């Protein structure tokens with residue numbers, strides 16, 4: 232079992248008067264892709280936002296590489312090379328694809344300063360970025376916007392990527408492209424925590440898995456084990472047998 236890069240220990244999060252996370256225990260092994268699954272409203276997005284410091288944990292600990300980041304502010308967390316791709320993607324529609332990528336790169340101020348090798352790798356993963364390089368990002372299709380959002384998170388080497396439901400609303404062919412790109416990212420041994428509702432995506436990409444329900448992690452294990460156990464999927468996720476084939 233590889234060592235955890237990120238650990239959540241008994242994390243509680245309140246949003247205003249609402250108690251949303253009720254003691255989340257989660258381990259994200261280094262160099263692996265961990266799936267975070269669960270029904271709607273289980274607390275997956277709240278967990279990612281709490282890790283990123285966008286919500287503050289009211290109890291418990293968030294440890295990154297053995298150090299507590301529980302009370303750290305978001306910029307400090309980002310400086311530790313943790314990147315977050317929110318469900319709404321957070322791209323700037325009026326800016327070009329190139330400008331969107333440049334803004335995500337902390338070490339480059341001008342396009343010429345972007346690491347060309349890394350850029351070529353991103354173009355190889357997401358060819359649409361090259362075709363639309365100088366077009367406003369708002370003109371991209373939903374799938375292309377999602378690819379841009381992920382590419383922004385990958386423009387510089389990151390130690391941990393938090394990605395929220397990248398397949399949402401995408402056509403199956405686009406989802407397959409996205410799976411291919413994330414598989415390629417896995418080859419670089421980047422540690423990823425990926426929230427998904429689409430079980431096919433989870434099955435294709437996950438090394439390990441955590442399933443949430445009602446603000447807690449209720450199952451942890453290998454993704455391959457959950458993928459084979461339809462009764463467990465039914466119990467944890469309410470998937471009807473065979474529905475996700």
Ligand SMILES: Nc1ncnc2c1ncn2[C@@H]1O[C@H](COP(=O)(O)OP(=O)(O)OP(=O)(O)O)[C@@H](O)[C@H]1O
Pocket residue numbers: 246249251269270271272273274275276277278428
């Ligand atoms: N800003 C907020 N104010 C109040 N309640 C919130 C807020 N954001 C989330 N919640 C509530 O917290 C609970 C968990 O939401 P969260 O978005 O983390 O779930 P999720 O597992 O990501 O669900 P989904 O798959 O639907 O995105 C839900 O009951 C939701 O209504």
